[in-house]
Amino acid sequence: MKQNVSISAGLPGTKAPRGKADTLLRDIIRDKWLYLMLLPGIIYFIIFKYVPMYGVSMAFMDYKPYTGFLGSPWVGFKHFERFFSEPQFGMLFRNTVILAVYNLVFFFPMPIILSLMLNEVRRAKFKNFVQTLIYIPHFVSWVVVVGIFYILLTTENGILNELLYQITGRKIAFLLEAEWFRTMIITQSIWKEIGWGTVIFLAALAGVDLQQYEAARIDGASRWRQLWHITLPAIRSTIIILFILRLGNFLDSGFEHIFLMITPTNREVGEVFDTYVYTKGMTQGQYSYSSAVGLFKSAVGLVLVLGSNWLAKKFGEEGVY
Amino acid sequence: MLQDKTIGNRIFDITNYTLLILIGLICVLPFVYVLAVSFTSPAEVAKGGLILWPKEWSLASYRYIFSTDTLFRSMLVSIYITVVGTFINLLFTSLMAYPLAKATLRGRQFILLAVLFTMLFGGGMIPTYFVVKAMGLTNSLWSLMIPNAISAFNLIVLKNFFQQIPDGLEDSARIDGCTDVGVLFRIVLPLSMPAMATFGLFYAVGHWNQFFSAILYINDSRLYPIQVLLRQIVILAQGSIGDTSIDNVEIQPLTIRMAVIVFATVPILLVYPFLQKHFAKGVMLGSVKG
Amino acid sequence: MKMNVCRGIGILMLTAVLAGCGPVDGSKAKSSGPDRFYLSIGATLIGELPPNNNAVEKAIEAYTNTDLQIEWIPMSAYDDKQRLMIAAGELPKLVKLAYTPDYISTIKAGQFWELGPMLKDYAHLSVLDSQYYSNISVEGRIYGIPIVRDLGRATIQYRKDWFDRLGLKVPVTLEDWYTVVHAMTLEDPDGNGKQDTYGMVLDKRYNQDVSSMLTRISVSQGGPNKWLVEDNQFIPEFLTEPFFETMKLFRRLYTEKLINSDFIVVDNNEASKIYDSGRAGIQISGGNAQSWMDKLIKTVPEAEVDVVFLAGPDGNRLPGEPGNAGFFAVPKDSVKTLEEVKQILEFLDKLFDPPMQMVITRGIEDRHWSDSGDYAEILDRTLDLREVKPYRDLLPNLAEYQQSIKPVRQPELYQKNQEIGKMNKEYVVENPALTLESDTYREKGKELEIIIQDAETKFIMGMIDEEGWRAELSRWQEAGGSQMCREYELANRSRAAE
Structure with a gap:
């Protein structure tokens, strides 16, 4: 794509177009091994990701499994119109976005902070031990996590609530009240995923040259200064990349988790796109409808990713592409 | 000056270590629960509550899954x-x-x-x-x-x-x-x-x-x-x-x-x-x- | 480094060998006679996977002279897999379907063989209670063989020892229910000096589907089962007096803290745990009271459970249930000839033969059960759970209803529950909309249900008053509820005209 542009551009003052084509060819020949290495991956993405992409058309049809893609009628933007004109659309959009923002603000930085804390630990044994402990919850399914929160927080003999009652003389219905819903969701997410999230940052930190710390110490730099000038820059590009990629699924809320936590009393803040589509599909497989919702979510993700990547590049960062 | 720094460092280290131990404990809790329940007798579990150590040990569950x-x-x-x-x-x-x-x-x-x-x-x-x-x-x-x-x-x-x-x-x-x-x-x-x-x-x-x-x-x-x-x-x-x-x-x-x-x-x-x-x-x- | 590479290759080779042990191409290793009828079945897996080539499956194959290929598809992904198989034209010859709008529209599109007219040729299939068939009919036609279950299961199960101690009587009116729950919550029925019991415990699915507690009590008090038809007007249960009174009962119980305050986050496991550990006294259940008793006596050895009909002022009344756990249908995609359809029906018919029913419900003699005169004795609970249960869940079985099946020796309570279950059929109140179609229901039936279920819960918890409840009702009506009523009326009228 880029080379096409450069061939046709041929602006005055630059080298002649022919010369550019020559360099292009020379570059390709120079990198022939690199292209060869790319080949299996490109073939993989074409076959398994781009060939099935025709499935996106489902959002514009009334798809039924027995009529298939060729036999189902085209309906244009019907499903999108229906989605946007749902009476609950406003509520769903608000809930989904608020939860997504909470996730970015409260959940996303947690693994980074924890990685930095771990990085300050000089005893390798202790560090490894803590790392091993904190990544365990990732393997516990949401059903079990929600079950444990129930045991801790329920108003009927919930352990923490009993404790609260002893201290303050009242109980809080953490699991029922709408105002606690988002706090609960984020807390559970942090509990389950914080340790897992540190893995990638610790890998990035593993590349930091220890001599830099040595040099900084000799110069009398405090630990905060070391953190600021050595550690953080080392993982900055990883943080940015992860942030941009996270924006790609900005509107994904984690269906199973939310679904388990929704109750009649917190539905007004808990219902999000993912759970709503599930409910829709319960009586009839709304293939096309859910596909349309998915497409909408992806489109939002695309805009956010492209926008944030552009911004990152503007500030001199590498970005995703 | 130098003295000051080591005290600061020590406070930092102690806080850091304590926090990490605390986080580690909180994170390992669900798995300890799962592990403990799996080794507890069903009758004990039926009483409810958070079990972090089996009161009545039982290998019945494992016997069942390995059968x-x-x-x-x-x-x-x-x-x-x-x-x-x-x-x-x-x-x-x-x-x-x-x-x-x-x-x-x-x-x-x-x-x-x-x-x-x-x-x-x-x-x-x-x-x-x-x-x-x-x-x-x-x-x-x-x-x-x-x-x-x-x-x-x-x-x-x-x-x-x-x-x-x-x-x-x-x-x-x-x-x-x-x-x-x-x-x-x-x-x-x-x-x-x-x-x-x-x-x-x-x-x-x-x-x-x-x-x-x-x-x-x-x-x-x-x-x-x-x-x-x-x-x-x-x-x-x-x-x-x-x-x-x-x-x-x-x-x-x-x-x-x-x-x-x-x-x-x-x-x-x-x-x-x-x-x-x-x-x-x-x-x-x-x-x-x- | 070299060490690691060697180790890596070692692991690779080891696993390759291990994987080589299992069949990777999915071909069958079973020995089967060449003349056997090959039959593939798409089956839901509810619990654990049964072992390969187990005795039950072999016995079924031998008796019906088939070569069975059962695809056990876990429940959680069954519908998705089914859709894939429909889209890819890869359906097995016999598939288990559920009576949901999705499958109904697939049936209406002509994807499955109509079986109704053929049934008369089969000794067992033709004599099955017609209610079973009409509950799965599509536009009045029959496309499947039901996986038969009780048509009405609800019974009142209660702690007899508590009732005796407090001098209580089995509840009949709503006031009785209040009295009973009140007493068992506040008057220390277990005599331990602590106020740690509940009369009744609800779970978060308390008002959902066929086992809705509200529907069950409301029906017992003379209310309709989900829908009331009056002069061909369809009125939802929650607009009827008995239902509203039932809701008020629970609101009162909740406000006076006589039921668990956290019921909307309690899953049914947690709720049963409370019953099983002797902390709650009465429930309406579709299960057998004996299983409650069995678990209960492990913690409370002196406990006693009894079971009675669900009844109200007008005598025994309970909501009717679909009477099936899905049904088997024959796809036209994979079964091309009428000849083959008949072979499949013959297979299904043979499953109703007494020897087959015995295998499906009890397993193989001297492996899963043994003959002890009048009774069958189950030999090994674990083996039963593993090898027999999957087939018991999957295949049609009339279990205890057939006299020819040797009953398992069961305690009195079990038999009493069983007896009530059989007689319940006489007192069932049918859901008039069960097999009626409505486009609105298909499009947003679940959303509409949720509006009302949430409102019920909020009313019971005192978060909305009667006015708020009425506001929710009109929200339901505007969101499509009224439309749905009209569609049912229309469907009902055209059915009556047929």
């Missing part, structure tokens, strides 16, 4: 797809990530954008199934390894890691007559052990947790990986997904469900401690190169 070879067989299936699948993943991903890390490569941006695009848009379950079927992969374990050979996320992040390796080292290898392939395998990969360990872990856990594609692509239930059975025993029991016809099924007692969770989780939990030494290795190599 058949179904779980063992699916465990072997899981180990197989995890080991072979992760190997395929790392090979394909690093082969593709390395060229993309070269800023001078023509067409690089286009390919990256195309890869990123697949993270956001997908054809969905049915068209993907048709592709997997057309490739002749259905009803074989390859269907759980080939269709997810490269994760776009891991590819992009790995590319980012590769970019941070100084060019000097690679250039010297090239002068010694290595091709790009040689540079990748002899220089870049050994230098990227922390990254390889990380993505190996990501991929391995991904394979280990597969259950949905196994149900979709595989008809022969003897080839089901452990997660399918785990979910079958644990999730269904919760009755969280509405279905009237399961209203009254006999569900396994909590103790057995927890024992199955332990059985299905411990193998993958052991992977990380095993990989940790590679993280340390990366640090040492890193200091040499500087």
Whole structure:
């Protein structure tokens, strides 16, 4: 794509177009091994990701499994119109976005902070031990996590609530009240995923040259200064990349988790796109409808990713592409 | 002045260590619960409450799950797809990530954008199934390894890691007559052990947790990986997904469900401690190169 | 480094060998006679996977002279897999379907064989109670063989020892229910000096589906089962007096803290745990009271459970249930000839033969059960759970209804519950909308249900008053509820005209 542009551009003052084509060819020949290495991956993405992409058309049809893609009628933007004109659309959009923002603000930085804390630990044994402990919850399914929160927080003999009652003389219905819903969701997410999230940052930190710390110490730099000038820059590009990629699924809320936590009393803040589509599909497989919702979510993700990547590049960062 | 700094340092260290121990304890709690319940007698569990240490020890749950070879067989299936699948993943991903890390490569941006695009848009379950079927992969374990050979996320992040390796080292290898392939395998990969360990872990856990594609692509239930059975025993029991016809099924007692969770989780939990030494290795190599 | 590579290769080889043990191509290793009828079945897996080539499956194959290939598909992904198989034209010859709008529209599109006219040729299939068939009919036609279950299961199960101690009587009116629950919550029925019991415990699915507690009590008090038809007007249950009174009962119980305050986050496991550990006294259940008793005496050895009909002022009344756990249908995609359809029906018919029913419900003699005169004795609970249960859940069985099946020796309570279950059929109140179609229901039936279920819960918890409840009702009507009523009326009228 880029080379096409450069061939046709041929602006005055630059080298002649022919010369550019020559360099292009020379570059390709120079990198022939690199292209060869790319080949299996490109073939993989074409076959398994781009060939099935025709499935996106489902959002514009009334798809039924027995009529298939060729036999189902085209309906244009019907499903999108229906989605946007749902009476609950406003509520769903608000809930989904608020939860997504909470996730970015409260959940996303947690693994980074924890990685930095771990990085300050000089005893390798202790560090490894803590790392091993904190990544365990990732393997516990949401059903079990929600079950444990129930045991801790329920108003009927919930352990923490009993404790609260002893201290303050009242109980809080953490699991029922709408105002606690988002706090609960984020807390559970942090509990389950914080340790897992540190893995990638610790890998990035593993590349930091220890001599830099040595040099900084000799110069009398405090630990905060070391953190600021050595550690953080080392993982900055990883943080940015992860942030941009996270924006790609900005509107994904984690269906199973939310679904388990929704109750009649917190539905007004808990219902999000993912759970709503599930409910829709319960009586009839709304293939096309859910596909349309998915497409909408992806489109939002695309805009956010492209926008944030552009911004990152503007500030001199590498970005995703 | 110097004195002051060490006191500050000590306070910092103590706070840091205490916090980390606390976080570690909180994180390990759910698993301790699962473990404890799995070793407790059902009657004790029926009384309810949070059990963190079995009051009445019982191996009944484990006796039950080991009384058949179904779980063992699916465990072997899981180990197989995890080991072979992760190997395929790392090979394909690093082969593709390395060229993309070269800023001078023509067409690089286009390919990256195309890869990123697949993270956001997908054809969905049915068209993907048709592709997997057309490739002749259905009803074989390859269907759980080939269709997810490269994760776009891991590819992009790995590319980012590769970019941070100084060019000097690679250039010297090239002068010694290595091709790009040689540079990748002899220089870049050994230098990227922390990254390889990380993505190996990501991929391995991904394979280990597969259950949905196994149900979709595989008809022969003897080839089901452990997660399918785990979910079958644990999730269904919760009755969280509405279905009237399961209203009254006999569900396994909590103790057995927890024992199955332990059985299905411990193998993958052991992977990380095993990989940790590679993280340390990366640090040492890193200091040499500087 | 070299060490690691060697180790890696070692692991690879080892696993390759291990994987080589299992069949990777999915071909069958079973020995089967060449003349056997090959039959593939798409089956839901509810619990654990049965072992390969187990005795039960072999016995079924031998008796019916078939070569069975059962695809056990876990419940959680069954519908998705089914859709894939429909889209890919890969359906087995016999599939288990559920009576949901999705499958009904697939049936209406002509994807499955109509079986109704053929049934008369089969000794067992033709004599099955017609209610079973009409509950799965599509536009009045029969496309499937039901996987038969009780048509009405609800019974009142209660702690007899508590009732005796407090001098309580089995509740009949709503006031009785209040009295009973009140007493068992506040008057220390277990005599431990602590106020740690509940009369009744609800779970978060308390008002959902066929086992809705509200529907069950409301029906017993003379209310309709989900829908009331008056002069061909369809009125939802929650607009009827008995239902509203039932809701008020629960509101009162909740406000006075006589039921668990956290019921909307309690899953049914947690709720049963409370019953099983002797902390709650009465429930309406579709299960057998004996299983409650069995668990209960492990913690409370002196406990005693009794079971009675669900009854109100007008005598025994309970909501009717679909009477099936899905049904088997024959796809036209995989079964091309009428000849083959008949072979499949013959297979299904044979399953109703007494020897087959015995295998499906009890397993193999001297492996799963043994003959001890008048009774069958179950030999090994674990083996039964593993090898027999999957087939018991999957295949049609009339269990205890057939006299020819040797009953398992069961305690009196079990038999009493069983007896009530059989007689319940006489007192069932049918859901008039069960087999009627409505486009609105198909499009947003679940959303509409949720509006009302949430409102019920909020009313019971005192978060909304009667006015608020009426506001929710009109929200329901505007969101499509009224439309749905009209569609049912229309469907009902055209059915009556047929």
